[in-house]
Amino acid sequence: MTTELKKQLVIHDPTLRDGQHAVRHRLGADALRRYAEAADAARIPVVEVGHGNGLGASSLQVGQAAVSDDEMLSTVREALRHSRMGVFMLPGWGTSGDLERAIDHGADVVRIGVHATEVTLAERHLGFLRDAGAEAHCVLMMSHMATPEELAEQAARAVGYGAQAVGIMDSAGHFLPADVTARIGAIVEAVGEAPVIFHGHNNLGMAVANSVAAADAGALIIDGCARGFGAGAGNTQLEVLVPVLERSGYATGIDLYALLDAADLAERELMPAPPVTASMSIVSGLAGVFSGFKHRVVQLSADAGVDPRDVFFELGRRQTIAGQEDVIVDVVAELSGRRADAGI
Amino acid sequence: MGTCEPLTVAVIGTGAIGQDLVSKIDRSPTLDCRLVAGRNPESAGLRYAESLGYATTAGGIEAVLAAPRPFDVVFDATSAAAHREHWALLEPLGTLVIDLTPSKVGRMVAPTVTGVSPATGRNVNLISCGGQASVPVVHALAAHFPVTYFEVVSTVASESAGRATRMNLDEYVATTGHAVSTFSGVADVKAILNISPAVPPATFRTAVHARIADADPVAVRAVVDKVAEEVRSFAPGYAVVACTAVDDLVTVTLQVMAHSDVLPPYAGNLDIINSAAVMVAEQYAARPERTARTGVSA
Numbered sequence: 284m285t286t287e288l289k290k291q292l293v294i295h296d297p298t299l300r301d302g303q304h305a306v307r308h309r310l311g312a313d314a315l316r317r318y319a320e321a322a323d324a325a326r327i328p329v330v331e332v333g334h335g336n337g338l339g340a341s342s343l344q345v346g347q348a349a350v351s352d353d354e355m356l357s358t359v360r361e362a363l364r365h366s367r368m369g370v371f372m373l374p375g376w377g378t379s380g381d382l383e384r385a386i387d388h389g390a391d392v393v394r395i396g397v398h399a400t401e402v403t404l405a406e407r408h409l410g411f412l413r414d415a416g417a418e419a420h421c422v423l424m425m426s427h428m429a430t431p432e433e434l435a436e437q438a439a440r441a442v443g444y445g446a447q448a449v450g451i452m453d454s455a456g457h458f459l460p461a462d463v464t465a466r467i468g469a470i471v472e473a474v475g476e477a478p479v480i481f482h483g484h485n486n487l488g489m490a491v492a493n494s495v496a497a498a499d500a501g502a503l504i505i506d507g508c509a510r511g512f513g514a515g516a517g518n519t520q521l522e523v524l525v526p527v528l529e530r531s532g533y534a535t536g537i538d539l540y541a542l543l544d545a546a547d548l549a550e551r552e553l554m555p556a557p558p559v560t561a562s563m564s565i566v567s568g569l570a571g572v573f574s575g576f577k578h579r580v581v582q583l584s585a586d587a588g589v590d591p592r593d594v595f596f597e598l599g600r601r602q603t604i605a606g607q608e609d610v611i612v613d614v615v616a617e618l619s620g621r622r623a624d625a626g627i
Numbered sequence: 628m629g630t631c632e633p634l635t636v637a638v639i640g641t642g643a644i645g646q647d648l649v650s651k652i653d654r655s656p657t658l659d660c661r662l663v664a665g666r667n668p669e670s671a672g673l674r675y676a677e678s679l680g681y682a683t684t685a686g687g688i689e690a691v692l693a694a695p696r697p698f699d700v701v702f703d704a705t706s707a708a709a710h711r712e713h714w715a716l717l718e719p720l721g722t723l724v725i726d727l728t729p730s731k732v733g734r735m736v737a738p739t740v741t742g743v744s745p746a747t748g749r750n751v752n753l754i755s756c757g758g759q760a761s762v763p764v765v766h767a768l769a770a771h772f773p774v775t776y777f778e779v780v781s782t783v784a785s786e787s788a789g790r791a792t793r794m795n796l797d798e799y800v801a802t803t804g805h806a807v808s809t810f811s812g813v814a815d816v817k818a819i820l821n822i823s824p825a826v827p828p829a830t831f832r833t834a835v836h837a838r839i840a841d842a843d844p845v846a847v848r849a850v851v852d853k854v855a856e857e858v859r860s861f862a863p864g865y866a867v868v869a870c871t872a873v874d875d876l877v878t879v880t881l882q883v884m885a886h887s888d889v890l891p892p893y894a895g896n897l898d899i900i901n902s903a904a905v906m907v908a909e910q911y912a913a914r915p916e917r918t919a920r921t922g923v924s925a
Contacts, residue, residue, distance in 0.1 A: 340819075342778055342780070342817055342819060342836075343776075343778045343836040343838075343876065343878075344778060344780045344819060344834065344836065374796045375796045375799070375800065375819060375820040375821060375822065376819050378796070378797040378800050378801065379797050380797070398822075398823075398824055400785075400824050401785060401822060401824055403790065403793050404793050404796065404822060406793065406794065407793070407794050407796065407797070428824075601825060602824075602825040602826055603825065604821075604823055604824065604825065607782055607821060607823060607825075607829070609780065609782075609832070609834040609869075609878070609880055610829075612869055612871070612878075612880070613868070613869065613880075616869070
């Protein structure tokens with residue numbers, strides 16, 4: 284088979300952004316530079332960097348970054364010779380001013396993240412990016428909370444606002460491959476020419492399989508992180524994803540050995556230990572709760588003497604979304620109160 | 628003061644904020660709503676105002692300017708960008724403009740901190756919903772404790788956030804942060820807004836995080852409880868739902884339930900800002916120089 288016959292995918296690597304959730308946003312400039320250089324050497328097309336919640340999101344609410352946005356962006360920009368630099372922003376956390384600064388720093392790809400059913404929140408910033416000349420992506424987060432039809436409609440609106448690529452994040456790691464096939468298929472049909480994005484999480488061990496399902500359903504941009512570096516059970520493991528996609532008949536343009544080297548470096552330099560599908564991550568995946576809540580849930584539950592599994596299922600019942608970290612405190616307090624009452 | 632003729636009032640903007648404003652003005656003995664102006668003739672807000680018997684128009688600001696005599700008060704419940712244009716047109720008329728958008732144009736008011744008398748200037752800005760919820764607390768905490776950093780994280784229900792709010796997130800972040808800094812004297816601040824699609828809708832809440840060395844949780848709680856009682860004088864659904872101090876991190880979580888004829892209970896974000904806005908207008912109606920001219924329409 285010749286490479287011309289293979290369908291080209293763009294691999295988007297948010298190791299240095301989404302991975303931050305696993306280390307409370309404490310990656311230092313040296314670690315950022317060394318991984319970015321290794322990713323660049325592997326010819327990974329897009330290397331995304333930032334606080335875990337993106338531009339402007341360093342905060343007590345979710346964690347203060349070790350390094351400012353400016354320093355993160357200038358460090359990674361200097362390290363990249365081939366790869367394009369990506370950034371991420373949640374409207375209401377970052378602002379157009381943050382986007383402008385990121386573009387000044389040389390960000391090539393700018394992603395606006397919104398909850399699966401809230402694409403109208405991205406209208407202003409996608410419009411801004413269309414005029415600013417960066418490649419604008421829109422990603423619908425917590426996409427398991429919406430139907431394929433709803434996601435398709437939201438995605439089409441994102442393209443109308445100016446998104447040049449649009450897609451979904453399985454933020455809670457809840458999907459099985461058939462769920463992904465249905466959703467990506469519906470989005471591809473709704474958006475026409477715009478490339479479709481899939482970003483998987485590995486709570487139920489399905490991230491690579493889900494990503495292949497996404498590509499088979501027509502997604503052209505697939506996310507993966509070195510060693511799966513990310514919140515909870517982690518993201519799609521990049522160095523598994525790439526060769527599996529290649530064997531499945533897709534071209535990625537990535538050098539396998541250099542990719543494996545980058546992943547080894549990531550394990551050594553970025554993380555205390557690679558993510559595992561721990562019991563709590565399985566629970567958060569089943570409950571359909573944002574994986575980034577894990578540290579806070581485990582810590583607060585331990586302090587209050589409640590079962591963190593109960594906390595996750597209750598957060599799922601309340602349909603809590605990313606950014607509502609303060610609700611964890613309420614749930615823990617309520618559950619511990621109930622226990623205390625029951626004990627009397 | 629009841630002898631005074633009511634002030635003539637117009638409301639621009641017929642989203643959820645505009646609608647609730649009309650309902651609150653309807654209950655006020657000193658405010659007489661003469662016009663409700665929107666852009667969309669089909670809007671629910673215009674129909675609601677009609678149902679109460681008020682004059683309505685889909686002619687927007689032009690219809691307000693075309694009134695035979697300038698209104699005493701114009702409430703602007705549109706968007707930050709639209710407000711800047713509206714203010715340029717209204718300023719020459721001498722009208723008191725009460726701005727519900729996060730435009731940062733007028734003098735910022737948070738009733739329990741600044742009072743509600745529009746003593747200076749004819750443009751009063753209500754900051755933002757998160758600003759109304761947090762400013763009383765950050766003002767009091769900064770007065771009693773050595774605060775080095777404030778962060779204000781608000782969550783509003785998706786159902787309560789209309790298009791203008793969604794298009795104004797940048798202004799919300801900038802204006803809320805500016806108010807927190809101005810009224811606390813703390814330079815290092817951050818404001819964040821979440822729009823939650825949770826079902827049932829999440830009640831409006833604001834978490835105030837503060838860095839305070841050696842904070843005494845009991846002393847913090849006492850200060851915050853006193854503030855909450857003051858705010859309840861105009862926003863009865865305002866409550867402290869959590870107050871913790873761990874190491875140097877204090878977190879005060881505030882919740883506001885709406886008490887309104889038209890808003891669902893979760894939409895406390897709209898209730899608190901509108902209650903504050905109507906207080907400003909009522910205080911203006913009761914100002915001494917006006918009561919001295921009893922019977923004379925302003």
